[in-house]
Amino acid sequence: MITLLDRRGRAFRQFHSFTWAHIEPHSTQRESRSCKDCHQDPKVLGLGFGHITIKNSTLHFEPVEKPFAQVNATLSQVGTFEGKALVKFNREGMRPFTQEELERILKVGLCLNCHPEKDKIFRTWRKNIKCPRLGSFK
Ligand code: HEC
Ligand code: HEC
Numbered sequence: 001m002i003t004l005l006d007r008r009g010r011a012f013r014q015f016h017s018f019t020w021a022h023i024e025p026h027s028t029q030r031e032s033r034s035c036k037d038c039h040q041d042p043k044v045l046g047l048g049f050g051h052i053t054i055k056n057s058t059l060h061f062e063p064v065e066k067p068f069a070q071v072n073a074t075l076s077q078v079g080t081f082e083g084k085a086l087v088k089f090n091r092e093g094m095r096p097f098t099q100e101e102l103e104r105i106l107k108v109g110l111c112l113n114c115h116p117e118k119d120k121i122f123r124t125w126r127k128n129i130k131c132p133r134l135g136s137f138k
Helices: 035-039 099-111
Strands: 002-005 011-015 050-055 058-063
Touching: 035 099, 050 099, 058 099
Parallel strands: none
Antiparallel strands: 002 011, 050 058
């Protein structure tokens, strides 16, 4: 709960909101994160814990946590699949991924289920790349 005070210290407005703070944990190591770690994980992408599914050739996200009613967000989520921010941020310019960005990132995640990390398809990637095995998925 956020309470706003006037100059005399009297509360004049209250509302519910989560604020996410930027941190740099300095967890330096030789190994980088794996491709799947970012490209397949809805938590890493700001959607929160849940499952990514494909229905009718389109990507969907199904959360596993229940949202808090007052803010309509779960504790692990910063935005919706449509790119709407559900929390506030402590730095100017911070934002969740847009739907277009999420679709691009998750498309790579789908390919990683069959194509290994070092496959040449990732080096010669183009926006309209298609798999001969995936049929209608764009
Ligand atoms: C730390 C997280 C992270 C890791 C690890 C990572 N990626 Fe990405 N990748 C991203 C993000 C975020 C984008 C989208 C950037 C944008 O749209 O501006 C992206 C974009 C891409 C794209 C371009 C997609 C497009 O349509 O423009 C490809 C291809 C890709 N990644 C492949 C890989 C591969 C292969 C690996 C592993 C060798 C990998 N990525 C590892 C976060 C990551
Ligand atoms: C279910 C497993 C599977 C998934 C998921 C998959 N692929 Fe493939 N893909 C294959 C197989 C197997 C081949 C090689 C056989 C063939 O050419 O039919 C292939 C071949 C390809 C080729 C042509 C091979 C080449 O080296 O030129 C491209 C390009 C490609 N895939 C892109 C993609 C992209 C992009 C995605 C993600 C959107 C994707 N694939 C997801 C199984 C998969």
